[in-house]
Amino acid sequence: xxxxxxxxxxxxxxxxxxxxxxxxxxxxxxxxxxxxxxxxxxxxxxxxxxxxxxxxxxxxxxxxxxxxxxxxxxxxxxxxxxxxxxxxxxxxxxxxxxxxxxxxxxxxxxxxxxxxxxxxxxxxxxxxxxxxxxxxxxxxxxxxxxxxxxxxxxxxxxxxxxxxxxxxxxxxxxxxxxxxxxxxxxxxxxxxxxxxxxxxxxxxxxxxxxxxxxxxxxxxxxxxxxxxxxxxxxxxxxxxxxxxxxxxxxxxxxxxxxxxxxxxxxxxxxxxxxxxxxxxxxxxxxxxxxxxxxxxxxxxxxxxxxxxxxxxxxxxxxxxxxxxxxxxxxxxxxxxxxxxxxxxxxxxxxxxxxxxxxxxxxxxxxxxxxxxxxxxxxxxxxxxxxxxxxxxxxxxxxxxxxxxxxxxxxxxxxxxxxxxxxxxxxxxxxxxxxxxxxxxxxxxxxxxxxxxxxxxxxxxxxxxxxxxxxxxxxxxxxxxxxxxxxxxxxxxxxxxxxxxxxxxxxxxxxxxxxxxxxxxxxxxxxxxxxxxxxxxxxxxxxxxxxxxxxxxxxxxxxxxxxxxxxxxxxxxxxxxxxxxxxxxxxxxxxxxxxxxxxxxxxxxxxxxxxxxxxxxxxxxxxxxxxxxxxxxxxxxxxxxxxxxxxxxxxxxxxxxxxxxxxxxxxxxxxxxxxxxxxxxxxxxxxxxxxxxxxxxxxxxxxxxxxxxxxxxxxxxxxxxxxx
Numbered sequence: 001x002x003x004x005x006x007x008x009x010x011x012x013x014x015x016x017x018x019x020x021x022x023x024x025x026x027x028x029x030x031x032x033x034x035x036x037x038x039x040x041x042x043x044x045x046x047x048x049x050x051x052x053x054x055x056x057x058x059x060x061x062x063x064x065x066x067x068x069x070x071x072x073x074x075x076x077x078x079x080x081x082x083x084x085x086x087x088x089x090x091x092x093x094x095x096x097x098x099x100x101x102x103x104x105x106x107x108x109x110x111x112x113x114x115x116x117x118x119x120x121x122x123x124x125x126x127x128x129x130x131x132x133x134x135x136x137x138x139x140x141x142x143x144x145x146x147x148x149x150x151x152x153x154x155x156x157x158x159x160x161x162x163x164x165x166x167x168x169x170x171x172x173x174x175x176x177x178x179x180x181x182x183x184x185x186x187x188x189x190x191x192x193x194x195x196x197x198x199x200x201x202x203x204x205x206x207x208x209x210x211x212x213x214x215x216x217x218x219x220x221x222x223x224x225x226x227x228x229x230x231x232x233x234x235x236x237x238x239x240x241x242x243x244x245x246x247x248x249x250x251x252x253x254x255x256x257x258x259x260x261x262x263x264x265x266x267x268x269x270x271x272x273x274x275x276x277x278x279x280x281x282x283x284x285x286x287x288x289x290x291x292x293x294x295x296x297x298x299x300x301x302x303x304x305x306x307x308x309x310x311x312x313x314x315x316x317x318x319x320x321x322x323x324x325x326x327x328x329x330x331x332x333x334x335x336x337x338x339x340x341x342x343x344x345x346x347x348x349x350x351x352x353x354x355x356x357x358x359x360x361x362x363x364x365x366x367x368x369x370x371x372x373x374x375x376x377x378x379x380x381x382x383x384x385x386x387x388x389x390x391x392x393x394x395x396x397x398x399x400x401x402x403x404x405x406x407x408x409x410x411x412x413x414x415x416x417x418x419x420x421x422x423x424x425x426x427x428x429x430x431x432x433x434x435x436x437x438x439x440x441x442x443x444x445x446x447x448x449x450x451x452x453x454x455x456x457x458x459x460x461x462x463x464x465x466x467x468x469x470x471x472x473x474x475x476x477x478x479x480x481x482x483x484x485x486x487x488x489x490x491x492x493x494x495x496x497x498x499x500x501x502x503x504x505x506x507x508x509x510x511x512x513x514x515x516x517x518x519x520x521x522x523x524x525x526x527x528x529x530x531x532x533x534x535x536x537x538x539x540x541x542x543x544x545x546x547x548x549x550x551x552x553x554x555x556x557x558x559x560x561x562x563x564x565x566x567x568x569x570x571x572x573x574x575x576x577x578x579x580x581x582x583x584x585x586x587x588x589x590x591x592x593x594x595x596x597x598x599x600x601x602x603x604x605x606x607x608x609x610x611x612x613x614x615x616x617x618x619x620x621x622x623x624x625x626x627x628x629x630x631x632x633x634x635x636x637x638x639x640x641x642x643x644x645x646x647x648x649x650x651x652x653x654x655x656x657x658x659x660x661x662x663x664x665x666x667x668x669x670x671x672x673x674x675x676x677x678x679x680x681x682x683x684x685x686x687x688x689x690x691x692x693x694x695x696x697x698x699x700x701x702x703x704x705x706x707x708x709x710x711x712x713x714x715x716x717x718x719x720x721x722x723x
Contacts, residue, residue, distance in 0.1 A: 047084045059085060059093050063111070067104070072116025076109050107149055117154045121162040124155075124172070128165050132180070133173035168214075181207055181215055182224075189225050194243050198236045212236065239270075247271075255280060259291035260321065283333055286325040294319065299334040302350055306340055310355035311451065345454030359440055359455055360462065366439050367432060367463050371470035374430050432456075432463040482541075489538050494601040496531050497589070499648070501603045502611055503527070504582055506649040511662050515655055520582040522652045528578045528585055529553070532571065535592065536560060539567045570595045615648050620716070623709060629701040630682050636675070636712045640667060643716050671711050678708055 044053040054062075062083045067074050076094055080087045098106035103114035120143055128134050140150040151167075159167060165174045184205045189196060198212060216238065219225045226241040247269045255261045255276075266273065266289070276282065276289045283295055298317055305312035318327045331337065331344055341353040436456035441449070456463070500523065507519050533550050540547040540559050550556045560568050570592045577588035593600055601607065619639040626632045630653065637659045642648060644666035651659065660679060664672055678701070685697035 045085060045089050052084070054085065056093070059083075059089065060097060063090065063093055063097065067111055067113055072113035072119065074111050076106075076111060079111075105149075105153070107146065118158070118162060121154065121158045125163045125165070128163065128172055128174060132177040133171050136167070136170060136172060139172070178215065181212065182219065185212070185216060185219060186224060189227070189238050189240070192227070192238065192240045192243075195237050195239045198238065244270075255289075255291070259294055260288050260319070262288045262321070283330075285322075285329050287323050288321065288326065290319075290330075295330060295333050298330055299336050302331075302334055302342075303336040303340070306336075306342055306350065306352045310358075311349065311351040311447070313349055313448075343458065345458075346450045349448070349451045349454070351451065351455065356455060356458070359444075360459055362443055363436050363439055363456075363459065363463055364466055367435065367466050368470045370430065370435060371467040375471045430467075432467050433460055436460075436463055485541070486538075489534070490598060493531065493534055493538075493593075493598065496527060496534070497600050498603050498607060498611055499650075500527055500531070500582075500586070502608065502615075502648040503650045504586075506645075506647040507651075509647075509662070511658070515651075515658055519649075519651050519655060523582060523650060524578045524585060527650065528582075531589065532556070532574055532578065535574070535596065536563075536571055538598075539563050539571070539596070543567070566595065612642065612646065612648060616642055616716075620713070623712065627705075629698070629705060630686065632705060632708060633675075633679060633682050636708060637663075637679075639712060639716060640675075667715050671715060674704075674707070674711060678704060 044055060045059055047054065062085075063079060066079050066082055070078075076091055077087065079085075079090045079094075083090075094106055094111050098104050098111070105112045124134065124139060136151055136155070137147060140147040143150065145154065155163065155167060155172070159165065163172065165172050166178070167173075184201065184207060188201050198207075198216075201207065202212070216225070216229055216236070220227060220229065225238070228239050228241075228244065229236060230239065231237050248271070251261060251266070251269055251271060254265075260282075261276070263273065264287075266276070273284050273289060277284065280289075280291070282289050282291045298314070301317040302312060302314075305317075314327050314331055315324075318330060322330065328344075331350065336342075337344065337350065342350050343353070343356065344350055433453075433456050436459070437449070437452050440447070440452045440456065444452070503523055504520075507516050512519065533556055536556050536559055537547075537550055540550075540563070543564060544559065544562055547559070550559060560571050563571070574585070574588050574592045577585045590600065616639070619635055619642065623632065623635045623639060626635055634653055634656055637656050638649065638651075640663050641659045644663050649659070657679060660672075660675060667675075681697055681701055681704075685694060685701060688694040688697060
């Protein structure tokens with residue numbers, strides 16, 4: 001600092017000395033920059049005119065001078081114009097000063113000193129002494145200070161020193177103001193004999209609610225006023241002690257005369273239930289408080305009635321002012337119920353354990369008899385149909401060609417129907433609760449139905465165990481019969497499954513490429529649907545009482561809904577698979593049978609040979625007995641295809657021409673020519689719209705029917721091929 005002072009003096013001497021050479025403003029700036037660069041001086045502040053420099057200390061002095069000049073409070077935005085320094089420098093230095101000096105505050109852009117706060121507090125004290133009370137909010141607005149700063153920094157430290165008064169959350173007030181409130185309250189409330197609302201007193205005498213909130217309880221605590229306070233603010237009510245005592249005496253008199261008091265009355269007289277429990281020996285019910293004597297009387301009546309009649313309606317022995325819920329709660333307070341082992345039904349009926357034991361003995365006998373009878377009636381189930389050995393050939397519908405469905409099967413009943421959500425299937429049973437109520441009603445006609453209902457519901461698990469035990473005996477006796485039916489079902493399902501595999505293998509030749517999809521759909525609409533129906537019937541026999549049979553797809557969907565979830569979901573997946581491809585169906589069929597714990601037979605050479613032989617015999621038998629010309633043609637072609645190709649197929653009638661073309665060259669030419677002509681006549685007959693022409697075709701076909709049969713039978717017997 002000494003070096004700086006010496007340098008300053010040298011500058012002064014140079015400036016005062018008359019010389020021929022002077023420094024220009026630019027030279028001065030360069031010199032000062034060099035001084036700052038050499039850190040001879042740490043920092044200088046440039047004025048707004050850029051013609052002067054200030055040190056940090058000088059800036060601080062000038063800001064403090066401005067604060068003093070303005071009476072201890074100055075806005076930061078006014079200082080730059082006075083000292084010719086940029087506002088950012090002034091703001092930074094003012095912040096530094098407020099942190100450095102605890103007597104100076106920077107509040108919302110104003111620099112405020114401690115002596116300024118002393119000054120305004122002196123002014124506030126003068127106003128307070130003249131008015132008696134002041135609003136803190138109004139004062140903070142008047143002096144443009146934040147309310148929190150104004151209360152905590154300006155007012156609180158100066159209470160009792162500069163400001164002679166007291167303070168709460170909203171007001172500054174003097175002791176004389178408190179004395180005025182005390183005098184008003186004492187004068188208005190001392191002689192009160194009923195509850196008094198403070199709202200009119202506050203309005204008439206200009207009292208402050210915030211002061212009364214603490215003052216009134218203090219006066220009661222000190223004994224100046226006798227009573228209690230409820231509510232807050234303008235809703236505050238003073239209740240004198242004499243008023244409370246009079247109401248207490250009324251409650252006491254009523255209770256001693258009637259041995260109860262309602263909760264509604266207690267609320268009207270502002271008494272709590274806890275107060276009753278503290279002062280009287282009684283029980284709190286739902287709507288009233290009753291004396292223990294009433295509960296004891298009910299207990300004695302229950303003991304006497306149960307020993308005589310075995311059951312009692314509590315409503316006949318409780319006081320008339322009891323509600324149903326009061327009666328129910330009063331029963332729970334009686335010790336005789338636990339002592340005698342009685343049960344409570346429908347809230348107000350009490351039944352002894354001896355009576356319940358008597359009811360159980362009656363029910364056990366009759367429920368067992370009914371369960372055995374019911375199981376015997378439900379045990380009758382339909383036998384499984386005979387297995388399908390060869391492909392079913394349906395009779396061709398004699399309809400017009402233009403009206404036949406495009407991709408629909410020949411039988412509408414074979415269209416798969418999507419099953420809805422399944423329901424849990426159960427072993428045949430009846431409602432033991434309903435039956436039990438009926439049985440007890442016959443034995444005890446005078447007992448109310450609600451009591452009978454409750455007794456049977458309580459014994460429900462025992463009755464179901466009795467029913468289950470009786471049903472199990474009948475079920476065990478029928479188990480062997482059910483096993484035989486299951487074996488018959490499994491044999492039938494395996495025959496159908498092996499036939500399906502044979503039909504699938506039979507159409508793998510390239511000649512079937514264009515029609516393979518249609519043939520597979522035909523199989524999905526016919527044989528596959530029969531298999532789904534068979535599986536559904538098998539599950540229905542297991543789970544649905546009195547099941548008979550399934551005649552169409554709609555009935556099948558209805559039955560699936562009644563099966564357990566595991567069974568119904570597997571069948572629904574199988575139905576969905578039948579709408580896709582044959583491979584998908586077979587894969588899902590294997591999964592479904594595994595779910596049902598059914599074992600499908602594998603197709604080996606021995607089984608395949610056996611199936612071909614059986615199918616050949618069945619087709620021969622059908623051919624000999626068939627009279628329908630279209631069906632006879634279809635059976636003939638299928639039989640010849642089996643004989644020549646050693647393949648088993650099941651195709652729609654419209655694919656007969658394809659099979660016929662595949663056996664050309666495998667049978668004598670004259671026989672093939674005759675079959676071809678006969679097939680064309682059948683097509684012409686079925687598509688003819690003229691009734692007269694249709695009759696001619698029919699006559700021609702009937703005449704050649706025997707020739708067709710003999711020709712096919714001869715080819716099959718000889719087993720020769722045309723060259």
